[in-house]
Amino acid sequence: MAASGLAGMAIAQPYPAKAIRFVITYPIGGGSDFTVRPIAQKLSERWSQPVIVDSRPGGSAMIGTDYVVRSPPDGYTVLLSASSEVSMNVVLFKKMPYDPVRDLQPVTLVGTTPPILLAHPSLPVKSVKELVALARAKPGALSYASIGTGTPQHFAGELMKTTFRIDMVHVPYKGAAPALIDVIGSSAEALGNRQKTDIEKYRKIAAAAGITPE
Template identity: 45%
Template sequence: MTFRILRTLAALALWACAALAHAQSYPAKPVRIIVPYPAGGTTDIIARIAAAQLAERLRQPFVVENRAGASGAIGAVAVAQSAPDGYTLVMGTASSHGINSALQKNLPYDAVKDFAPVTVVASTPNIVVVHPSVPAKTLGELLALAKAQPGKINFGSTSPGGSPHMSAELLKMMAGVDMAHVPYKGAAPMLTDLIGGQIQAGFDNLPSTIGFVRGGKVRALAVTTPQRWPGAPDIPTVAESGVPGYEVSGWFGLLAPAGTPKSVLDTLQSAVAQAVQQPEVARQLRDLGAEPVANKPEAFARDIAADVEKWRKVVQATGVRLE
């Protein structure tokens, strides 16, 4: 019995030493951050800001790799199936780790069980925009047009089942309007068609669209968050535009495969927190239309679970399905 106890204590000591050594040496080689969406979109932009800051603080390259497809599922499952050592991360979103669980019946990963959340890097509203030729200066006027012409107003989104798409579906349900969805594979092609007048309206993450709003290429009608966005205080919220109770917030957060040592998660979270506390980094994110967050892994895990439950209810209520 004494021998068994000593052997157990020795094993625990070895495990503790190994964990400590891992924490002290991590990262000892380059780290991949997989972005499960195309280059140039909001997720990609925020991932590259985070990668640069992590590389500076942790003294190893953090390499961004785009693996787009299936509303973020292709990139997400690649990370879920990777070794839980902290060298493969994903920049997840409310779509890849919230909406997908509600929309995709055969999703090849579990957004809660297959990942170890690190931190939300930043959050952002989605934004409702229209081509300047559309005779609607407010969201209320756009909804009135949609009610007068059911199914005639078309809107683009950055991916089927993504946060912008589901923002629109929730708005349609709550406002009682019918608008036609035109799905795109990313923000760039959707905005190209919107600016060109091929579609009338668009739903997108604010960071990848706000530059076109400021340049007069598209007209902003509303943001989806409960409060107006500090970087664009002249744009009203959906809730104050005649749809009380409406709320959708986008988030962009780093996750590792389930089983990644807590010491690694804490190292990454601490580095992100240090970065976003720097005025220049915070300004860079806010200029994009994103708000720095850097919450703890435990808080991020609770947020993901809540998001999954929220979107399951929305999908059940709207009956929306992927095209």
């Protein structure tokens, strides 16, 4: 979802009259980066103004989000948001530097992606059933990576642990790119991710499952 700081003044001049900053809350090379860069390029061509992609990861996506909230409410700083920034963090943290309902104004839905469970090929699993069996045989020995604490991938991993009564160690990262690198290097055995493009880019990883309506 794209969102901006809640406007507090009317824009008197034609928009946009200067460079626009798209803020993503995960590192360069991840799903947010892949999603926003083609959009930024096309908008820059259409508007004849620079559209800058600004990566501000960390703090369970709150660092980049807070930057947008604290920016002038003039529509020139836009947040490319996932569910973590605007919904999940509210129930995870007692104190947040911003109120997503009060401080952010939704602009449009950019897109949706189905969750995908990925695993290193050295792990002898080709399905969720086989992964569950291995985790039960080796409680606490397997780890799963997510793109950060409180993200949909983190919750999906914990739900899988509860549903199948298995013990796996959660390893949070600051985004998909560093998580994928460690899964490729076997530092983490499995990864819950949401970008189909990651499978095409990192062919050393095997897809164990996908979650879609069909």
